[in-house]
Amino acid sequence: MSSAKPPLSKMDKSSTLIENKLARTWPSRIMIIATLFMILVTTLDAVFEGYQQLQVEVQHRREMANNTLDAINPSVASAVFNDDLPTVNHLLDHLMSFPNILYASIRNDAGIAVAEKGDNSAADRHIQLAKGLNWVVDDEQVEAGEITVIVDADVSLPHILNLMLRKSLLMLSGLLIIALGITAAYHRLTMRLRDLSLATLRICDGHTEQKIPYQSEADEVGDIARAIHKLYRNAENLYDLQDRLVRNMTQKSQEIISAKRDVTTLNRTNNLFLASVSQEIRSPLTAIRGAVTLCKNGMAGAIQEQTLSLLRIAEENCLRLEDLIQEVMDVYELQSGSLELELREVDLKSVIQRVAARWDPRARRKLQRINFDAFLDIPNVLADSIRLEQVLDIVIGNAVYYCGNGCNIQVTLSHTEEQVRISIADDGPGIPMRLRPSLFHIISEEKESQTRMQGRGVGLGLAKGIMTTMQGDISYESMSAENIKDSTLNSGTTFFIDLPIYKREDA
Structure with missing residues (x-):
């Protein structure tokens, strides 16, 4: 086997030894208890049988005495009736000669x-029998007297004890033979099981060369x-x-770490490149916008109205390009985790007024x-005023860009005990359903298509990241031709910007 097996702990070994000791002792205890129980049962059976034999013997002696009295009754009755004392004494001697007759x-x-x-003297412990002496005179039965005998009831006890002893010895001998046979079989079985247990324990301790016996x-x-x-x-x-899995998992983990390191390096390189x-684009762009502004202001001489209109378009697109470059830099800081915020108390109404005026x-x-x-x-909020102004620029700017001519853009405020909500609603055409799943993504195929058509493709994704970093949130609800039945709005799109209320430390 390619790997060592984990050895048993001390607690496991102690538990195993205790279980082995119990496994060796409890069958022996059961056999001892069973043997004692069988001895008890054998003794009780012998006592019961002895008692039955005693009853039989007493009954037998009673019957023998009755038969004897019946046999000599006529002779004794005749002798007593005729006052023949020698005959009476002779018959009494003859009666006493019968076994077990103690008194007559x-x-x-x-x-x-x-x-x-x-x-x-001990008549109450023995069998006492009395018979009337009947004699017939002139065909008439006359009672001549009474004969009484006491029969010994104790002489049978040694016989009963001897019977009990012989039976007990016989049964105990058989029980001993059976116990010896069971013990021998048990020891043979336990010895083999013990060998199996020891072999198994050695294998568990890492001795892989150990063979399993008795296979x-x-x-x-x-x-x-x-x-x-x-x-x-x-x-x-x-x-x-398990070893192969651990090796494979270790190898895959190293590959994942290496790939993650490569991806991190690549992202860092890409971000640095962006x-x-x-920065390289911003420098000449600033020079271009400055030159266009000078020309538009007549610093290079008089210009025609048509040329002035073109210069205004060039200046406006320079500003848009500068905004796009700034968004790219912000996305870089957001994704690299280096976006710095200065959270403080902010007058929300003044920020909204500046953005709306811009x-x-x-x-118009x-x-x-x-x-x-x-x-x-409205209470003041906890935010970074510059980043909050940037988020409002993105949302209001999108409303201006994507709404048609003549639309209204309504900015309203509401608040609860914990936060302030800015609602920016327009009555434009609404957001198409295909754009909604990726609306807050930095970039996606649908947003790339939308960007090529109308511009500003990363704005809402950047706004989402800024709001999350400021411990706020941004969401929306929109009605378009595709979801007229499901929308709660009458028209257009409403964006919701939630910010925490600023709470002073002494409050």
Whole structure:
């Protein structure tokens, strides 16, 4: 395998040792508990069987005594009835000769003891039987007295104990043989499982040369060994795949970093090139605009009216070209992150008035009107006044450029507790649907086409970037012939510029 496997931590090893110890001890404990339980069951069974044997033996002795009394009853009754004492004593001796008879007494019909033999001191612990002595006189049964015997009930206890002992020894011998067999099988099984466990732990510790034992055996342990071996091989493949993935990811990451570095270098080069070209163009352009202004003012001599009109057009286009160069420089600063802002308290109405006054002459030439109510009570905003003026120049300038002759451009202000909104609305033709997805992009194919037709292609993208940097926002809503039903406007386009309200630190 190409890579080393991660070794087990100390906690993992301790946990593994504890689990192995438990795995070795809990089956032994179960076997001991099972053995004790079987011994208990065997003893209880022997006690129960002994008790049953005792009951049988007592019943047997009772029946034997009854049969004996029934057998000698006529003879004893005749002897008692005839007052034949020698015969009574002889019959009593004969009765005492029977096994298990502890005591015997004969009484006449008056209840007087005629004869008695034996010991009746513990009669309550033994079997006591009494039979009436019946004698027939002139075909009439006469009770001649009573015979009483006490039968021993304790003599069977040693026999019962002996029976219990023999049965318990027999069952314990069988149980011991079974336990030895189970123990041997268990130890054989645990030894093989322990070998598998140790081999697996060595592999986990990085000893890749370790072989998995018992793979050739055709039992459950062999199945486990083959499964572990297969799992180990799969793990090897996974580790190899992981190594390849890590190497590939490292290589790709280095390639991405290198490509990103190249792109950054290229962007920096392009931005520097744009800055250099813009500066190189601005210098002769300034000279050209100065010369055109001098000629227009008659510094080079009298000029004709037609020539003066051409000079005005040249001067206006020089100014537009200077604005475009400035926008290119601003885009460079915005994309390079070097755009500097001076955020401070700004009187919004004065900024709007300056921008509206600057665009009013151009609007009048197209018979347009820029309307702004400067008497509204609007709080000051937090902004960079120069950049805010640039954003308003872009939005109002677009309205002047793209609206037709005779359109109205309305600038209104509103505010909430947190921000001020500038709304710049026109009643022009609206923004075409195809331009809207990329309207705030610095450059796109649709905007390139629009730029070739009408100019100022980066303005709104630059305005969006400036507003975002100033912690504000710019958005719009437009109605064109393509979305008359979906628009909330009656006509034209409205741009919304949102700025945070300036809050003094002592407020």
